[in-house]
Amino acid sequence: MSESQNLIDKLLQLKPELTKDVIDQKIAEKKEKIGSGYLTDEGAVFLIASDYNVKLDETSKAEISLKDLYAGAKEISLETRVLNFSPTKQFSRKDGSTFDLRTMTVYDSGSTASVKLWDEKANLPGIENLKPGDLIKIIKAYVKSDLDGSPTINIGSGSNIQTVETESQIPMIDKITKDISELQEGQKDLAISGLIDGIISGMKFTNSRGQPGTALRMRLKGKDGSAMRVVLWGKDESLIPNMISQSANVKLLGVRVKSGNQGLEIHGNEATIVEIEGGKEAEPIIARILSIVTTEDGKNMIIATDNQKNIYNINDFSNSTSICVEGDVIECMPSKVYGNSVTLDENSFVRKLDNDETIPSLSKIRTKISDVKVDQTYCIESIVLKVPERKEIQTKSGESISLSEMFVEDDTGQIWVKGWRNQAKLIDKCELGEIISITGLNAKANNFGEGRIELFLTAHSKIIKKN
Template sequence: MDIQKMIDAILRQKINLTRDELVQMIEEKKQKIGAGYLTDQGALFLVAADLGIVLEEMPRLEMSLKDVYAGAKEVSVLARIMNIYPLKRYRRKDGSEARLRTLVIYDNDTRLKVKLWDDMAELPDKLGLKPGDAVKISKAYARAGMDGKITINAGARTAIEIVNDNVPQIRDIDSLTRDVGEITDLEENIAVSGTVKVSPRISSFTNFRGEPSKVLHMQIAGTDGKTFRVVIWNIDEERVPKILSINSRIKLIGVRTKRGQYGDTELHGDEGTVMELIDEQQEIEVMPLRIISVSKGVGKKEESFALAVDRAKHIFTIVMDEPFVEQLKVNSIMECVPSRIYGTTLLLQEDAYVRVSDDDPSFPDATLLECKIKDIKPLQDLYFLEAITLSAAKVQDIQTKDGNSVRYAEIMLGDDTAEMRLVGWRETASMIANLSIGQRIKVYGVMAYTGRDGNTELRLKPFSSIIRV
């Protein structure tokens, strides 16, 4: 074995050891044994033994992933990377810190998870691993998880190296990706492509560990026009393209199919899912808008929202950080360069640009967006209306399937064309709670759905607002 390859093999297994330190150890070993007894390569064998590495062992043949079984030791596989999960930190029972990084690897038959523990958890960053890379994993071991699925575990003796040679026997990510319209069965760890058909949105939730997190919702369609609901849990916005618009063509790597509430097929992903634009990323340009409403400190996270309109009467929802809240006033005109654009949702974060300008009559005001109740349909549109409350507010706590209690409120609205129920869940229930019968109100930024009784109803969103006339 070439001495440089021997050095590389040791450094791959001892990631905290530098090349210079290893060379110094070789020199010290030669001096300790005595001049004339060892070559550099001979000294390296002894240094490797001191480090618990056996260099003379012949390389093992790689197993196919389908042949890996629970309890297997000295596992060696050749595969490609599908997903790389963020680093997680835990506390062991003895109080020490444990680090964990999870990979999903694949060959032509099987997908498996690989768990990298402690020092090995830093390896993906050190090697610059990315989806599609071919890797060789040696001296690992396999266990069955709580769900019975096989997982490869990498410990202190495990070596992971990038295979730079051509590996035609394992398809690359592009060859693995299928048009979403071809999906018919329940599958895990798949790569699909499609076109965004409904404005993407990100909302907050509390995960099973009680930590605040975010989830991305959207719909994508295949070339045959068939649409699929997409839900990406625990999303990191830094891993989402800055502009994700309707009709964007995207690739999702590492999602699974699931049956939805009505038996349709959905795509679900998580923090390891990769989302890529197929077409070139657009630049975010200056957007002039009129502010229609502002909602401050909504919900437990006290988020702030605004609704805005452009000259063409396109409605935008703005999610903004605290520094921008006082800048935006109802009916003012602003020019902004958002941090991110998800369909019709604009994010104003610390890197956004906002400038309030003089009034411009070419922008429509809120009254031009208002509609009559008879024209409201259960679509993905935002509605604006003026109406009268026809009942007192009904407020109650409702028990959900998971045992939690959530606040619910409803009230009946009417105008000169029809009547319709307005409902609010969780934090939006408080918008309805203080309304009384016979009040004239403007309701801005609500969505229409088909209720459990089959009738269309209006539902408040965190960015909605109710204005007493």
Template sequence: MGSKLSEFDKLLDNILNQKPEFTREDILDRVRQKKEKIGPGYLTDQGALFLIAEDLEITLTQTLKAEVGLKDLSIGAKDVSVKSRVLNISPAKQFSRKDGSPFLLRTMTIYDNDSTVSVKLWDEKANLPGIEKLKPGDLIKIIKAYVKSDLNGSPTINVGSGSEIDKTDQESEIRSIEALTIDSSEIKENQNDLVVSGKIDGGISTLEFTNRRGEPGKALRMRLKGEDNAVTRVVLWGKDESLLPKVVSQDAKIMLLGVRTKTGNQGLEIHGNDATMVKIDGGKEAEPVIVRIATINRNEKERTSA
């Protein structure tokens, strides 16, 4: 009696049936190349097969009805259910399709004990009842979602018309936001989906800029002091003073949820986006300072005018 084929083998056989000019070794070599390109730990073998199928312009389907861990998500999977905690959530935004028709999109980052994953909520799901009441650390279950690839080849959960998101108060072994948080002195290069805490060093300024598409934008800029008293520059793109308390202490404790690190002109920096969430404790009064910026190209050195 032959052994049962794994899901990977089934998908590989599916590719070979549709593309008989390739050998099994050819596809396995492409799997290795995809994983090396994306980076170790970021792409599973099955996920690599779905990317290869896209390159070869063929279709693979996979259905996962059982609840899975975030690290086990495969690109192309359907009817996926996951249990996780909320890391951050963005406002809903309206965009236009190529034909001019509008659509709504809200993004969210979720995590479990092994991984973090981006979630996209489309159209009416972007405004699900109670979605704006979700807080970092809330335990949720996403039901009957589907998984696609983002621009970097990583799995992204998509919540469409047949999907649901339920908040649950059940006990869970998934660690809390507090357990996920690191001090700003602990950050390293090229980290993503971080929760970082520290103390505000000085004031907070709001930048107003024009991007390369000629669109106006805003960003919050501050410095964060860690437990070792080292100071790190912080830029939160797409944020403005409206998210701040009316009074902000110069040495207030702050938590940034959903940020990444990158190396800038002044060393290692912390960057966020419109989905980044900010928690600030009180303290000595210091009003935020607004600084107007003539133009900023995020890939070039900032050029400012007061």
């Protein structure tokens, strides 16, 4: 007789008002709620017993797999591999005392689980040397339910973790890594890979508890060309190499997939391992300046292109481009290059070069409206078909944000051009029937599921009237 059947029989003895059919139904409900990949029948019976305030004897197995975990298990031992781990954090109890906590995600051949290391176990000797994919043995741990009901392994005073050097059937990280194109909503504890699609940017914010926070944002593209937005909470730009080429390879260990405003998104946290293909030193870029926008504080925001027609957003914080005008060919040594986002600071240099006909001018870099695709940067020339309109959009926080939009066309098609905040002012200055040249537009899918593409002005965008 199976262990789960033994437990069901014990529960029926202690709760005779239940029936086997009722218990089977509740097992199915528990597994559906938590996920069959994270809960066995045996674990589900323990949860059901807890709902009825009944205590069942623990399983006699000393060493189990992740799929066999259940809340209430004690002194369990298991062999698994490391997926990711967080830095140690210190927290305060209500009585003012403090405790240390480190979290880790582990996996085996079919499941994953979260591990919490408490107090001195958070800083076990050698734990900082653990790497993703390392084989470890968890010894005499106990299991509790996490906030979402899934079982979590806890490493306390009587528990330990040891590295294992033997062969194992548990696959290495590369074998479980999924491409962006394979992801589905609700998946968690994933190892994923993709290509940089656009820029990588940092974000600072204040959370609901009034505490400052950071995040990294990027887009990753899969083998089939599909792209997903990525938000890594608790990460900052210190993780990023100074030089990241466009379409660089990225691997993220320990992320989940959830639905966002514009489709599926990938979310990570402080424990997520980020591996970005790149170099410590930026390399020189030779490009032609297509447009220059000077901000109120005197910073130049430049759109430029190289001889491969790659478009760059150049942020000049050092006034290095003050000698330059639109159309110039320059060589610059940036401090950072994130995809097509280039940063110039006091450690950068810029020099003007003789004209290079292999680098296209603005007229040759423009894209026809019919060729516009989502998530790319474009320069277009078009005629204004409708008088620009301005709206005030109310955000969830109560903030009112300006949005201006105009409808334009060229000889291949029509499209909406929109601008938020300061960029809305640029659209407001346009008039019906004007022929305009616009640089630095981002193409995005319409938020309302209409399937159409819209163009959005950026901080680097410039509108030039041609008539």
